[in-house]
Amino acid sequence: MPIQAQQRVPPVVDDLDVVGRLRAGDERAFEALIEQLHPTMLAVPRAHVRTRASAEEVVQDAWVAVLKGLDRFEGRSSLKTWIMRIVANIAMTRGVREARSTPFSSLAAEGEEAAVDADRFRGPQDAFTGHWNAYPRDWSTLPEQAPLGRETLRALAHELEALPDAQRTVVALRDVYGCRSEEVCATLEISAANQRVLLHRGRSRLRAALERRFDD
Amino acid sequence: MIAYKFLRPDRTSLFTDFAWPAPGTWVEASIEPCRSGIHACRVSDLPYWAGHQLYEVELDGELVEQSTKVVASRARLVRRLEAWEDLHDVYTRMCADRGHELARSAAPPLHDWEAVIEPSIPEGPALLGFVAARIAEAIAGPPAYRTERARQTDWLAERLGL
Amino acid sequence: MTESDQHITCQEVVELVTDYLERALDADEASLFEEHLNFCDGCITYVEQMRVTVEAVGQIGETDVPADTREKLLTAFRDWQHA
Numbered sequence: 205m206p207i208q209a210q211q212r213v214p215p216v217v218d219d220l221d222v223v224g225r226l227r228a229g230d231e232r233a234f235e236a237l238i239e240q241l242h243p244t245m246l247a248v249p250r251a252h253v254r255t256r257a258s259a260e261e262v263v264q265d266a267w268v269a270v271l272k273g274l275d276r277f278e279g280r281s282s283l284k285t286w287i288m289r290i291v292a293n294i295a296m297t298r299g300v301r302e303a304r305s306t307p308f309s310s311l312a313a314e315g316e317e318a319a320v321d322a323d324r325f326r327g328p329q330d331a332f333t334g335h336w337n338a339y340p341r342d343w344s345t346l347p348e349q350a351p352l353g354r355e356t357l358r359a360l361a362h363e364l365e366a367l368p369d370a371q372r373t374v375v376a377l378r379d380v381y382g383c384r385s386e387e388v389c390a391t392l393e394i395s396a397a398n399q400r401v402l403l404h405r406g407r408s409r410l411r412a413a414l415e416r417r418f419d420d
Numbered sequence: 421m422i423a424y425k426f427l428r429p430d431r432t433s434l435f436t437d438f439a440w441p442a443p444g445t446w447v448e449a450s451i452e453p454c455r456s457g458i459h460a461c462r463v464s465d466l467p468y469w470a471g472h473q474l475y476e477v478e479l480d481g482e483l484v485e486q487s488t489k490v491v492a493s494r495a496r497l498v499r500r501l502e503a504w505e506d507l508h509d510v511y512t513r514m515c516a517d518r519g520h521e522l523a524r525s526a527a528p529p530l531h532d533w534e535a536v537i538e539p540s541i542p543e544g545p546a547l548l549g550f551v552a553a554r555i556a557e558a559i560a561g562p563p564a565y566r567t568e569r570a571r572q573t574d575w576l577a578e579r580l581g582l
Numbered sequence: 583m584t585e586s587d588q589h590i591t592c593q594e595v596v597e598l599v600t601d602y603l604e605r606a607l608d609a610d611e612a613s614l615f616e617e618h619l620n621f622c623d624g625c626i627t628y629v630e631q632m633r634v635t636v637e638a639v640g641q642i643g644e645t646d647v648p649a650d651t652r653e654k655l656l657t658a659f660r661d662w663q664h665a
Contacts, residue, residue: 229663242647267655271662319596331532334591339624361642379636380643404600411635468617546621565588
């Protein structure tokens, strides 16, 4: 029974080589970069701007800014991180303009949120306080493929969209697009601890949504 | 040093799914500050990690002792202690009986704590070991948890010849 | 972080699971976490549910760049080249 989560490793690309080819006008190199990063970049603005169309515009503006700023890329961070920071900055600016944005770190620290309702556990007056009242259900006993079927994935995508902004952004970057935690922290300018709280809350909500679905 | 390790019936580790080679073959792992490396039990650690099969292991290389385990950079299985498999149910029953004894000896008796014991039996030695130690703690505080675990260790050591 | 330094509850496990998977627990906390999982089938099931959830989320990403987006970006690239 595997317990460790798997991190998807991004493809290894020599950043300075890519930058060199872009400067030389290599369209195929640019297309490859778009393929690699565009979907991930789209995950970032959703914390700051209202609509999907707005997010698309932010990312397109970001690509223009990337090209114009290529001369300034020195390789101190990875190209991907550098590009993701540009997206984040433009998203923040646009978000402020749309009068919706709050600084990312304040979105993280709000309140307490239990991963599982307290009533699922024995109470403070009970013996074995804090232990399960009834165990969660073993999903491996469900009809084959049910956890990863198309309907379930569609519903899960819906639930992801419905997460609070900060949680959705972190879960999307980490679990949908496979960014490493250092990359996410650098992009969003949040601490590792903050990032973990958001990841934890988002994942916990999604697990609970799947559980509700499977319990029917 | 000689130590012990519980594995699943297919000789894999519970937390890493690592498939151990047959006894005799060395395995290496680097010890990072908090996580990796090969985990093993001293005799006093056995009750905390009770599992399906018990192996004697030989540890080598870098060794780090923690409160309920040892972490090593090099290890090999030496032999399976088949006697442990015969003891599963007896040990579970012993812990259950201790739980009953402790709960009934408390003033007032701990009926709610005792009620957990019998339904937990199917989950086996690890759970009942915890239940008994936790009941001891409910009566006499945190030191009693450790004392009950030490009792479990003595019981196991005697019957396994460790 | 936990109420006792000798054992943790299921309620604590469900709050610590992400930190555990992220390797952010210290050695003692990770040990308590694993000791608990060793005896608690309910929490083994829960951690597996979290793992399945993460894996499922990994399957829902859009990886396609729409054609018109690609065209717009290529135009921007050519404009930048000729600027």
